[in-house]
Amino acid sequence: MSIFNSLTAEQFDSIGRELDAIRNREIADLGEKDAKYIRTLIKRQRQLEVAGRGLLMAGFLPPAWLAGVACLSASKIIDNMEIGHNVMHGQYDWMGDPAINSQTFDWDNTCTSKAWKHTHNYEHHTFTNVLDKDHDIGYGILRMSEDQEWEPRFLLNPILAGVLATFFQHFVAVQSLKLEDYLIYKTKTKEEVKAEFKPTWKKMRKQLFKDYLLFPALAGPFFPFVFAGNVTANLARNLWSSQVIYNGHFPEEVEQFPESVIENETRGQWYVRQMLGSANFEGGPLMHLMSGNLSFQIEHHLFPDLPAHRYAKISPEVRAICEKYGLPYNTGPFFKQSFSVWKRIFKLALPGKRKGGGKGTLATVLNKKPAPTGEQVPISRKAA
């Protein structure tokens, strides 16, 4: 039974109001400490990167190679997670600094910022966990929901999940192409794919040239050491960031929704869908930093444009709201959440639907709710 059944329209509205109040309070408090935080972090990341690339030039010495890989991996992870992902969400747009702005920022990743903002900021964050609307449910490769029709290719679910994680940056880079529409469902032509791939290839080329040719070439005879170091750093970033992202939406208890859920959805209902569709994981400050604070995935989905370092502070309030309305607040240790994700990946390799399930009743509840009142932002969306 979905928890949606137990909530009244009034409850949805008051959840919306309570969460809006948290957001407004935090937005009003934005200032120098946020600017200082992000600038210091950018500084540390750039230092790590320079140190990592420098150490790898001496990569023929094993300790230098290991330290170089560690620095460069950390640099790439921080660049992508706590800086890139969050800056591209517009979390720091209010600063008016063109170097830390969602419209201009680009990251050390083969995915273009433009494609990322479309598939992630718009599609994934607006239609979170809505089947056929949120492409992050399986990335067109995996079966991540019981309600996704089973196909023989999903027998490879665990293997494909491993391949996706290994080459995560490249899969994310081509995510906007929806390659499965061309390769499997044949609803897209080769020409369309080619045209859409052009800007992505332009960026991919530069990233690959930099990491796998130019930096290794600078090392002269030690080319192979730098090459291997860069491969390892990119791999470390791919494996880590994919696991962080899997943990955010794929632990077993996380709900997925039918498309009917977004019709006339109020702000309160949108908030509740974000909470039911996301999961956190626990850890220390370093864990939160390296995961770009996506360890607070629930808070991030409620307030994607709030500087992520603030999620830790507001998480007890969000948790209290969940408790007050009987909503689950899905969290647990990193390894527990990861295990749960992989269990789901293995289970869904085989055909079969979820037993019971409250999906039908969920739609019924949503249709009962009154029109939005007060000054709410209307949520009338166009399909992409």
Added chain:
Amino acid sequence: MQQTQTQASRFHSGVQRVLRSRVAQVLSYPHGVDRYLEVMNPMWSTGEVRARVEQVQHLTADSVTLTLRPNQHWQGFIPGQFVQLTVEIDGVRHTRCYSPANSVHNGDGTIELTAKAHANGFVSRYLREQMQAGQVVSLSQSGGEFALPANRPERVLLISGGSGITPVMAMLRTLCDEGHSGKITFLHYANRAEDMIYADELAEIAARHDNVELVRCFNGGDTAGELSGLFCREHLLEAVPDYADADTFLCGPPPMMAAVEALWDEEGLDHRLNKEHFTLAAPQVDSDSAEGEVRFARSETLVTNNGANLLEQAEAAGLKPESGCRMGICYSCTCRKTSGQVRDLRTGKVSSGDEQDIQLCVSVPVGTVTLDI
């Protein structure tokens, strides 16, 4: 000595060439070389002008004078021109225009900016109350048509009011450093004698140079100056009877500028009058009623503000700005507002009138707004 200097400058330009090279671009992709340089030293850049604040002085009670040392990308200015100064206040960048007041021959490469702190001048108040030596600020290159001609005019009349003194101060100081032989009259209007910026230095210059005449005019019954009251024809006839023969440079608050312009127009002398207008803070508009118009500058479209969010108004006007979630979370519809104020539908907060990025789908115009779409 000469030898080491050329070596040092050759080294510098060599470093700059390397940093601007194609290889450096690829290695630093996608962030760019500047994003790594500024981490090491905020003054370092491959092209952007940054400056360190060397000195902060308060010449009058409500003004601040900053001495800035720019990095090597600063290309200098012509007396009268302005620069855009960008400072960060509580995490938010603000940009304002100021005219350097120093002589271009001051010899040490510094720039002197003077700002008067107005009661609602957010940035000027910050400069006066918070700015400290050692801070690094961003500058634009100089710009503006208001400038001393390269072919220096013989007879010069400089008229200024309040903080409009800065560009004509640069002109006076520069002309004096050049040993200008023609007559220069410096006619300045201020509310009270104690509010007059550069009062001591001007008196000293006038005493030192026979060709420089200082005429001070204070308002509100203050008779400490050579004249008193607001600008009028009588002032001119008394202090500068040969004004028709002079090249005149004017900078001051709008009412004063209008009075001077009217007189010069009337006498058919407008071609001898060079002027610099002050920019004024936008008037406050009631944030709840739909007023004014929405100007879509790039598509040259104008509609009457109907109170709906700007995304809807743009689409109703036939434009197709990029958009996504329509609820303020995805930032797809972010665009540049070049002027006017907007209200955030979520927080109710009214923005400043500065140029800034806004999200169309959650912003409603407060009065007339201009967007770069």
